[in-house]
Amino acid sequence: MKYKSSLENNEKYHKHNPRHVAIIMDGNGRWANKKGKMRILGHREGFKAVKKAIRFSLINNLKILTLYAFSSENWNRPLFEIKSLMELFSYALDSEIQNLKKYNIRFKVIGDIKYFDKKLQNSIYNAEKMTLNNSGLILNIAANYGGRWDIIQSIKKIINKVQQGVLHVNNIKEKTLSQYLSTSKLLPVDLVIRTGGEKRMSNFLLWQIAYSELYFTDVLWPDFNQNIFQHAIDTFISRERRFGGFKKYEK
Numbered sequence: 034m035k036y037k038s039s040l041e042n043n044e045k046y047h048k049h050n051p052r053h054v055a056i057i058m059d060g061n062g063r064w065a066n067k068k069g070k071m072r073i074l075g076h077r078e079g080f081k082a083v084k085k086a087i088r089f090s091l092i093n094n095l096k097i098l099t100l101y102a103f104s105s106e107n108w109n110r111p112l113f114e115i116k117s118l119m120e121l122f123s124y125a126l127d128s129e130i131q132n133l134k135k136y137n138i139r140f141k142v143i144g145d146i147k148y149f150d151k152k153l154q155n156s157i158y159n160a161e162k163m164t165l166n167n168s169g170l171i172l173n174i175a176a177n178y179g180g181r182w183d184i185i186q187s188i189k190k191i192i193n194k195v196q197q198g199v200l201h202v203n204n205i206k207e208k209t210l211s212q213y214l215s216t217s218k219l220l221p222v223d224l225v226i227r228t229g230g231e232k233r234m235s236n237f238l239l240w241q242i243a244y245s246e247l248y249f250t251d252v253l254w255p256d257f258n259q260n261i262f263q264h265a266i267d268t269f270i271s272r273e274r275r276f277g278g279f280k281k282y283e284k
């Protein structure tokens with residue numbers, strides 16, 4: 034019985050627009066390189082593509098847009114690029130805060146941001162606080178995010194509960210781990226889009242994408258636009274999500 038009802042739940046949004054889209058925004062460096070520009074100019078152009086993706090999400094009534102902005106492995110880059118990315122993030126936050134309010138967007142960051150400088154951390158907390166009561170699109174930015182980090186920080190919280198005696202080991206379920214992930218309050222990820230041609234997750238949401246649909250495009254992130262976003266959505270809608278079950282064919 035339980036099996037049947039969970040299938041029915043999933044079918045509720047089958048063949049509809051995704052509610053939660055997550056994007057791995059890759060290819061800024063190559064975009065700049067092709068044009069003989071510095072990588073940071075690719076990132077700046079990438080910020081324009083971010084605004085296009087947000088506009089599309091608003092027009093199409095998506096509930097959640099999660100954007101992979103900085104991975105826990107991106108610290109492997111030259112210091113200059115890291116600093117430039119942080120500056121761009123700060124600038125983007127300060128310049129867009131009014132628009133977040135205007136368009137009723139709730140801003141949220143997932144990731145281990147304590148490694149960012151204090152000013153950026155404060156801008157993040159401030160934007161989260163100022164948009165907390167907005168009821169429209171949730172704009173969820175993954176910054177210093179790693180899927181493995183997310184799972185580990187959830188496990189730590191679970192162990193804490195076990196040690197406090199409020200949770201028994203036998204009661205640790207899949208739901209328990211999900212409850213302590215950074216995405217716990219968000220709807221499931223329906224669709225992951227990756228630009229830039231690579232076909233890998235690069236430590237983005239790992240646990241969360243068990244049944245997400247994946248869409249890869251060679252388009253470099255700064256060239257991303259509404260048409261490509263629409264194509265990804267159309268592809269999503271045309272797919273059959275079975276969640277391990279099967280389609281009931283008409284007789």
Ligand code: IPE
Binds near residue numbers: 059060062102103229
């Ligand atoms: C993605 O573009 C943006 C971040 C990782 C911050 P890249 O900087 O990875 O661009 P490519 O992959 O080198 O082209």
Ligand code: IPE
Binds near residue numbers: 102233
């Ligand atoms: C993934 O892109 C991270 C972000 C888009 C923020 P990367 O460019 O870091 O991924 P790899 O190194 O090609 O796997």
Ligand code: MG
Binds near residue numbers: 059060061229
């Ligand atoms: Mg890359």
